[in-house]
Amino acid sequence: MFEFIKSWFQAEPVPESIKTEVKSLVDTNNIMVFSKSYCPYCQSTKSLLDKYSKNYKVVELDEVDNGSVMQRALQEMTGQRTVPNVFINKKHIGGNSDLQSLQAKGALASLIK
Numbered sequence: 001m002f003e004f005i006k007s008w009f010q011a012e013p014v015p016e017s018i019k020t021e022v023k024s025l026v027d028t029n030n031i032m033v034f035s036k037s038y039c040p041y042c043q044s045t046k047s048l049l050d051k052y053s054k055n056y057k058v059v060e061l062d063e064v065d066n067g068s069v070m071q072r073a074l075q076e077m078t079g080q081r082t083v084p085n086v087f088i089n090k091k092h093i094g095g096n097s098d099l100q101s102l103q104a105k106g107a108l109a110s111l112i113k
């Protein structure tokens with residue numbers, strides 16, 4: 001048990017290649033969503049984005065090989081560990097609640113355009 005707790009706190013550093021992969025996804029997609037397929041908050045985010053365009057990029061972190069390491073890279077980059085983790089035009093937006101509040105303020109449409 002102690003070993004398990006120790007390994008949790010002493011996780012391997014995130015490889016540069018994974019950080020580069022995450023940055024590249026953010027840089028090459030106007031709307032980038034890091035998601036998990038079973039996550040209800042992610043579903044809300046995708047439903048909202050669908051109203052604007054189907055043309056956004058989603059990576060389901062639970063369905064790709066390096067998903068958990070990508071999630072750690074995102075935490076290092078943004079301070080946010082949870083999904084969805086949303087970027088619009090390379091800018092970190094935050095999670096579903098952040099996206100929904102932009103929508104409620106009427107600020108999302110202009111951000112996406």
Ligand SMILES: N[C@@H](CCC(=O)N[C@@H](CS)C(=O)NCC(=O)O)C(=O)O
Nearest residue numbers: 039040041081082083084095096097
């Ligand atoms: N307030 C957050 C809640 C997001 C959240 O709690 N997501 C869960 C998945 S449904 C999560 O990331 N849990 C940790 C994990 O999956 O590693 C938001 O609005 O995006």
